[in-house]
Amino acid sequence: xxxxxxxxxxxxxxxxxxxxxxxxxxxRPREPQRHLYNLVADYPRRxxxxxxxxxxxxxARAFGAHLEDAVRSAVALELLHxxxxxxxxxxxxxxERRGRPTLNALHGVAVAxxxxxxxxxxxxxxxxDNRNTLGPWLSMRVLEEAExxxxxxxxxxxxxxxxxxxxxxxxxxxxxxxxxLKKTCxxxxxxxxxxxxxIATRGGVDLDRFLRFGFFLGAAFQIQDDMLNLRGDPxxxxxxxxxxxxxxxxxxxxxxxLREATGDERARLAELLSQPRAARKIADLHWIRERMDxxxxxxxxxxxxxxxxxxxxxxxxxxxxxLRESRDKRFIEALVTWVLERT
Amino acid sequence: MSARKRITRPQLERTExxxxxxxxFGMAGSGAPQTEGKAGPAGRRSLNDAVSRSVxxxxxxxxxxxRQGQRAAQRFTDRSYSTQAMTGDVQELAMRVGRxxxxxxxxxxxxxxxxxxxxxxxQTAPPSNGARATAPLSPxxxxxxxxxxxxxxxTAEHARxxxxxxxxxxxxxxxxxxxxxxxxxxLVHALRAVDPDTPRVTDVVFEAAVNGDPPTxxxxxxxxxxxxxxxxxxxxxxxxxxxxTISLRIAPE
Numbered sequence: 259x260x261x262x263x264x265x266x267x268x269x270x271x272x273x274x275x276x277x278x279x280x281x282x283x284x285x286r287p288r289e290p291q292r293h294l295y296n297l298v299a300d301y302p303r304r305x306x307x308x309x310x311x312x313x314x315x316x317x318a319r320a321f322g323a324h325l326e327d328a329v330r331s332a333v334a335l336e337l338l339h340x341x342x343x344x345x346x347x348x349x350x351x352x353x354e355r356r357g358r359p360t361l362n363a364l365h366g367v368a369v370a371x372x373x374x375x376x377x378x379x380x381x382x383x384x385x386x387d388n389r390n391t392l393g394p395w396l397s398m399r400v401l402e403e404a405e406x407x408x409x410x411x412x413x414x415x416x417x418x419x420x421x422x423x424x425x426x427x428x429x430x431x432x433x434x435x436x437x438x439l440k441k442t443c444x445x446x447x448x449x450x451x452x453x454x455x456x457i458a459t460r461g462g463v464d465l466d467r468f469l470r471f472g473f474f475l476g477a478a479f480q481i482q483d484d485m486l487n488l489r490g491d492p493x494x495x496x497x498x499x500x501x502x503x504x505x506x507x508x509x510x511x512x513x514x515x516l517r518e519a520t521g522d523e524r525a526r527l528a529e530l531l532s533q534p535r536a537a538r539k540i541a542d543l544h545w546i547r548e549r550m551d552x553x554x555x556x557x558x559x560x561x562x563x564x565x566x567x568x569x570x571x572x573x574x575x576x577x578x579x580x581l582r583e584s585r586d587k588r589f590i591e592a593l594v595t596w597v598l599e600r601t
Numbered sequence: 602m603s604a605r606k607r608i609t610r611p612q613l614e615r616t617e618x619x620x621x622x623x624x625x626f627g628m629a630g631s632g633a634p635q636t637e638g639k640a641g642p643a644g645r646r647s648l649n650d651a652v653s654r655s656v657x658x659x660x661x662x663x664x665x666x667x668r669q670g671q672r673a674a675q676r677f678t679d680r681s682y683s684t685q686a687m688t689g690d691v692q693e694l695a696m697r698v699g700r701x702x703x704x705x706x707x708x709x710x711x712x713x714x715x716x717x718x719x720x721x722x723x724q725t726a727p728p729s730n731g732a733r734a735t736a737p738l739s740p741x742x743x744x745x746x747x748x749x750x751x752x753x754x755x756t757a758e759h760a761r762x763x764x765x766x767x768x769x770x771x772x773x774x775x776x777x778x779x780x781x782x783x784x785x786x787x788l789v790h791a792l793r794a795v796d797p798d799t800p801r802v803t804d805v806v807f808e809a810a811v812n813g814d815p816p817t818x819x820x821x822x823x824x825x826x827x828x829x830x831x832x833x834x835x836x837x838x839x840x841x842x843x844x845x846t847i848s849l850r851i852a853p854e
Contacts, residue, residue, distance in 0.1 A: 322773075431658055432658055435659060436662055439662065469667055473663045561649075561655065562651055562652070564652055565655035566656065566659050
C-alpha cells in the first residue's frame with residue numbers, strides 16, 4: 259500500500275497518464291496545423307501536474323463511478339485549464355510557462371489569444387462527447403457545472419485584473435480569499451470534486467457540500483503557489499521567479515506588505531505598482547522582495563495556508579466520512595498535505 | 602520543625618499546552634528565512650494567531666458566499682413560484698430547471714448528431730424518454746435503495762423505483778424504464794451474460810408498489826457468480842410488452 263507521501267505522486271501519474279492518452283483524441287494534427295493545431299498542442303504537451311483531472315477522476319471513483327465515466331470530463335478540464343493558462347500569460351505579459359517561453363512570447367498576442375479560444379472550444383467538444391458514456395441528462399448537468407465553473411473563474415480573474423488596473427492597495431485578506439475562491443478554487447478543486455461526485459451518483463448528492471472543502475484546499479494551494487513564485491526551485495517551478503511581483507499581482511504576501519509597511523514604504527509601493535510591467539526595474543523588484551522578508555510576509559502567508567489546509571482536512575472528514583475506504587479517498591485526503599509540501 | 606530545606610517542585614518550563622498549528626504540517630524548520638522580529642515567542646504567537654484567524658476568516662468568506670447563493674436561489678424561487686402557487690422547495694425548482702435543460706439538450710444533441718454524422722448513435726445512450734437509475738459499484742450486504750432520476754421529454758414524471766441489491770462483491774446495477782412503467786405490473790426474468798454457458802442471475806424480482814411506496818426491484822448476487830455484465834428485459838406483465846432493461850456489472854474479485 260502506498261504511503262501518504264508516495265500516494266499523491268503515484269495517483270497523479272496514473273490518472274495524469276490516462277488523461278493524457280484521452281487528450282490525444284483532441285490534439286490530433288490537422289489543418290491549419292502550423293498556425294493553429296500545433297500551437298494548440300503546445301502547452302498540454304509541456305506536462306503539468308494533472309492535479310485537476312486527477313481530483314475529478316479520484317472523486318468519481320471514490321463515490322463508485324467507473325474510471326471511463328469521468329475521463330472525458332477530466333480531459334475537458336485539462337483543456338480548459340490550458341486555455342486559461344494561455345490567456346493568463348497574455349493578460350500577465352508573462353515570458354515563461356512550464357520552463358519554456360510563453361505562447362505570446364513565441365508567436366505574439368494575437369496568435370496566443372486565438373490558440374486559447376481553440377482550447378476552450380476543444381474542451382466544449384470533450385464535454386459534448388460525454389454524451390456517449392453518460393447519456394444526455396448527465397452530460398448536460400456536467401456541462402452546466404462547467405459553465406458555472408468557467409463563469410466563476412472569469413469573474414475571479416476580472417477582480418484580480420481590476421485590482422491591478424485600478425492599482426488597488428487597500429485590500430484585506432478577505433478580499434483576497436473572495437477573489438481566490440472564484441479565480442482558483444472553482445476550477446482547481448471545487449469543480450473537479452463536484453463533477454466527480456455528480457457523475458458517480460447521477461446527481462444523487464448535494465454538490466454544494468463540496469464548496470467548503472474545495473475552497474479551503476484550493477485557497478491553500480493558491481497561496482502555496484504564490485509563495486513558490488517567490489522562493490521556489492527555479493528548475494521545478496517552471497515560471498519566472500518573482501514574476502508575480504513584476505506583474506503587480508495582488509498576492510497575500512503583497513497585501514500583507516501593504517498593510518505592514520510604513521507610510522513612506524507604502525507610498526513607494528503604490529507608485530511602483532502603478533507602473534506598467536515593462537517600466538518596473540529589477541532593483542525595485544528586489545526592494546519589494548526584501549521588504550517582504552523584513553515584514554515576514556512569506557511566513558505570514560505560510561501560516562494562513564496551513565490554517566486553511568487544516569480546515570480542508572476537517573471538511574474532508576465531514577464530507578467523506580460515509581464513504582468506504584479506498585485508495586482514491588486516501589489520495590484526496592493526502593492532497594491537502596501535498597499542496598503545502600510541493601516545491 | 603526540621604531545619605532541612607523542603608523539597609519543592611521545580612519551576613515549570615511552561616504552564617500551558619503547546620498549541621502550535623504550523624508543526625501539524627511540519628512547517629517548523631522548513632527553511633523559511635528568519636525575519637526581523639520573527640525569532641522570539643511573540644513572533645511565533647503572531648503566526649499562530651494568523652493560523653487561527655485565517656481559518657475563521659476562511660469560514661466567514663465561504664459561508665457568506667454560500668449565503669449569497671442561497672439568497673439568489675430564494676429570490677429566484679419567490680419570483681418563479683408566487684404567481685403559479687406551486688411549492689417553494691428550492692431543490693425541486695433546481696431539478697425542474699435541470700430537467701428542462703436536459704430535455705433541450707437531448708434535442709440539441711440529436712440535432713447535432715444528425716447534422717454531423719447523419720446517423721444517430723443510440724446504442725450507448727439511455728432511452729431518450731425513459732427513466733434511469735444506477736446503484737453504484739460497491740460491495741453491499743445490506744439493502745440499498747436508489748431512485749430513478751433521469752426524466753425525458755415534456756411529459757416525463759420522476760419514475761421512482763426502490764432497488765434492493767445484496768452482493769458480497771462490488772457490483773453496479775443500471776435500470777432503464779420507459780415512462781409510466783413504474784406504475785405497471787412488472788416482471789423480470791433471470792439476467793444473462795453474453796456467453797450462454799455463464800450461469801444466470803436468477804434471484805431477481807419486481808415487487809409491485811404498495812401504499813404509495815414505489816415498486817421495489819430486489820436482486821441478490823450469488824457469491825460465486827462470475828464477474829461480467831448481465832442483462833435482462835423488464836416486461837409489462839399484463840401486456841407482455843418490454844418496459845425497460847436491467848444491466849448488472851459484477852467486478853472481478
